[in-house]
Amino acid sequence: MFKIAVLISGGGSNLQTIIDGIENNHLNCSIEYVISDKAGTFGIERAKKHNIKTFVFEKKEYGDALSGKILEVLDGKVDLIVLAGYLSILKGDIIKRFKNRIINIHPSLIPSFCGKGMYGIKVHEKALEYGVKITGCTVHFVDEGTDTGSIIIQKAVEVHDNDTPETLQKRVLVEEHKALPEAIKLISEEKVKVEERRILINR
Template sequence: MLKIAVLISGGGTNLQSIIDSIENNYLNCCIECVICDKAGAFGIDRAKKHDIKTFVIDKKEHGVALSDKILEIVNEKVDLIVLAGFLSILKGDILKRFHNKIINIHPSLIPSFCGKGMYGIKVHERALEYGVKITGCTVHFVDEGTDTGSIIIQKAVKVLEDDTPETLQKRVLEQEHKALSEAIKLISEGRVKIEGRKIKIV
């Protein structure tokens, strides 16, 4: 059984989708812990409701030591780290120890609307400003860059003429919930093969 740590910064709807996927037997894995970089985030309440161990490592308090604090918690205890709406950037030893064992969900079709400063509603605002007809979400491995790791899954969402950033965000989020659990399932089944920066699903 795949052991995972889920990292969050806010409400935890992607966390909830993983919990639901485990409870309905879609995923054969267990959430060893939920780690949040922001005190008072509702996602922590979601985890506690399901008796999942929680940790709050406030980025304002720990700053550059945040990644090392997280590594102390997860080292040799989990097989995969899932960034589910986690807004801090992981750096240092954790990226080496968990090479190709950290995944992130991003609310656009990478390489569009990603990188530094591109998170949350800002992504959807930029997509609408640019006038794209299709957007979506991407699950990718985490490397030393920001949103630059190998792509595992992408799901497309049609942009409607009357979309606002909020309505677009809502529809993309629905696909995020599906994509994240799908990626975890593929990894747990050993079906994700990395060849250079390309990934094959076998």
């Protein structure tokens, strides 16, 4: 069984799509741990409801030691780490130990509207400010940079003339809920090949 850990910072809607994918047999995986960097998140409640082991390591408490603490829990225990709306930046040994085994979902078509400070509603505000006609979401591997890892999957979303950041965010989230389980499925079935920056998918 392919084992994953899901890292969250909020409501966990992307986590829920993974849980649903497992329960309807679309994903042949098990979620071993859900870890949040904030106390009181609804995502943790979702995990508990499905009897998934949870940890809360608050960023304000652990600071620069946060990534090391997560590595301590996950090292040797899971095949893949999934960042599903996780807002802290992973650093140091965990990136090396889990090279090409950490994925993140970002609410834009990387390399647009990504990098430091680009998360949540801010991404959609920037997309509208710039006037793009197409935006979307990206699932990518995590490396030492911020949103700089190799791209696995992208889904496009048309921008409407009357869009607000909130309406755009909702439509992009619909595609996130498709892209993240799809990436997990491809990786778990060993259909993803890494060639330097390029990702080749054997469908």
